[in-house]
Amino acid sequence: MKLRRIFAIFKKQILDTSQNTGVIFSFVVFPLMTLMFVLLNSNSSEIYRMHLVMSMSTLFIGMTPFTTINGIIREDKFSNVTRMLILSTVKPLEYLLGVTLYIMAISSVIAIVFGVIGGFTGISLLWYVLAIMLGTFTSLVFGSMLTIQTKNPSGAAAVVSLIAIFNGIIPTFASSSPALMKVARFWYTTQIKDLIGDMFDCYYGNIPYRLLIIGTNLAVFIVLFTVLFKKNRIIVK
Amino acid sequence: MSFQHHMVLKGIDLTINQGEIFGLIGPSGVGKTTLINILTGQLLPTSGEVFVFGRDTKQLGDTEYSQMGMVFDVPGLFERLSCEQNLSIFADIYGIDKKRISHVLETVNLAASAKTKVSRLSKGMRQRLIIARAILHSPKLLFLDEPTSGLDPLNTSDIHKLILSLKESGTTIFLTTHKMDEAMSLCDRVALLSEGVLIENDAPDEICRKYNLENSLHILLKNGERVILPNTADSKETISEYMKNEQIVSIHSSEPNLEDVFLSVMKGGKK
Numbered sequence A: 001m002k003l004r005r006i007f008a009i010f011k012k013q014i015l016d017t018s019q020n021t022g023v024i025f026s027f028v029v030f031p032l033m034t035l036m037f038v039l040l041n042s043n044s045s046e047i048y049r050m051h052l053v054m055s056m057s058t059l060f061i062g063m064t065p066f067t068t069i070n071g072i073i074r075e076d077k078f079s080n081v082t083r084m085l086i087l088s089t090v091k092p093l094e095y096l097l098g099v100t101l102y103i104m105a106i107s108s109v110i111a112i113v114f115g116v117i118g119g120f121t122g123i124s125l126l127w128y129v130l131a132i133m134l135g136t137f138t139s140l141v142f143g144s145m146l147t148i149q150t151k152n153p154s155g156a157a158a159v160v161s162l163i164a165i166f167n168g169i170i171p172t173f174a175s176s177s178p179a180l181m182k183v184a185r186f187w188y189t190t191q192i193k194d195l196i197g198d199m200f201d202c203y204y205g206n207i208p209y210r211l212l213i214i215g216t217n218l219a220v221f222i223v224l225f226t227v228l229f230k231k232n233r234i235i236v237k
Numbered sequence B: 001m002s003f004q005h006h007m008v009l010k011g012i013d014l015t016i017n018q019g020e021i022f023g024l025i026g027p028s029g030v031g032k033t034t035l036i037n038i039l040t041g042q043l044l045p046t047s048g049e050v051f052v053f054g055r056d057t058k059q060l061g062d063t064e065y066s067q068m069g070m071v072f073d074v075p076g077l078f079e080r081l082s083c084e085q086n087l088s089i090f091a092d093i094y095g096i097d098k099k100r101i102s103h104v105l106e107t108v109n110l111a112a113s114a115k116t117k118v119s120r121l122s123k124g125m126r127q128r129l130i131i132a133r134a135i136l137h138s139p140k141l142l143f144l145d146e147p148t149s150g151l152d153p154l155n156t157s158d159i160h161k162l163i164l165s166l167k168e169s170g171t172t173i174f175l176t177t178h179k180m181d182e183a184m185s186l187c188d189r190v191a192l193l194s195e196g197v198l199i200e201n202d203a204p205d206e207i208c209r210k211y212n213l214e215n216s217l218h219i220l221l222k223n224g225e226r227v228i229l230p231n232t233a234d235s236k237e238t239i240s241e242y243m244k245n246e247q248i249v250s251i252h253s254s255e256p257n258l259e260d261v262f263l264s265v266m267k268g269g270k271k
Ligand SMILES: Nc1ncnc2c1ncn2[C@@H]1O[C@H](COP(=O)(O)OP(=O)(O)OP(=O)(O)O)[C@@H](O)[C@H]1O
Pocket: A237, B003, B004, B008, B026, B027, B028, B029, B030, B031, B032, B033, B034, B035, B178
């Protein structure tokens, strides 16, 4: 494992982003919509803003990192970029870490934007950003786990967008349906949304419980990822 | 080597010497790319052993890969980045000096397009960029899978010059091609692959001699008839007869070349 190679992949992604409007759009669409709604309802209540930021940042966590890492891995794999990188001494894990680092870096900027719109300041802003990063990271592991399996690019794209929608929107549906909530509360995006809610309410009693569920989700994804990774190694052929 | 019980390569026994240009020729689908994939450790042979730099291809690591350069029929370039950016990522990966980038772009004649996005390059420029990437880290061993396929004569000749100059500087080159003139003019040694078996493995001239494809004279007569005669003393009488009667429009000699060998092998066996 060499940092030099992880940063090379990170740099490739950063250079690519400036030429890739699709990716830029998928990163800015949720914060931009939030800002727009806030500006359109300039006399809106504090509560409205809180709910808006809560839902929008959950949508962001559930969808953007997930679809972005899927898109990057898939494109690189089917255009033989991954193969060339690996033949040039980049290890599959270094490649994934480079891409992960890149999405985490951009997401942290987006998280700050969300936090500021939501009215967080100082140390509470930091906690909020960390919560978003935890959610982003979980989505990234979940996303790579599903993507390294991909054999057929267009089929995978369809499945991934459906899962992304489910991933982002489930917590919002669940909050108005107790029956759904019984199941959905074991899913990490639901807990991230409620974690953000707790932060708004300055209520910290449930945090260990929420972190436990998110942590369990993450652990399961990591285990599944490791198994699939050993099997597939993201190389074509 | 077989894919799902379909045998593609059989009993290949081959040694590439340091510093030579080795050419693998054979018709489409015969397994040239498959052999390169095996040599570069991307495919493991169903049976047998392959060593590169004295190391089993099952165990190739950074040391070996950082001395190997590869040009494949699939490019794997970063399409939205410029030529320079593409190379700079690889320079970072190998940990080599950035100055090397402009030098390599110069070498493949792409310096003027350094800032051009890959997706806007022409086919020949693309191929030259792929070669630039393959030689960026000054590899000792270079694999070129059909390096000039689909390129115009100018691009082709530029690439040929480059290949020869790489050989001059001590690079060992393994190339595949189905252009016989390419194999003839570049390679120190060629092997013919037919139906998964290596048929010949020698210097191009040697192979031609071995197949004894005779030197012939192609004569066009005034009555429109075309005559082919062996270029030997036996033809003396016939030709002088034609000349006496002023029947000859033109005479061309044709030397045997790999193309003829290739065709005769493909049509089935030696003469
Ligand atoms: N991954 C694979 N799975 C199954 N069959 C394969 C695979 N790769 C190659 N083959 C088969 O192996 C044979 C040789 O293919 P290969 O690509 O090596 O030919 P080639 O000599 O490089 O041809 P060309 O000159 O057209 O590039 C073909 O019949 C092909 O169908």
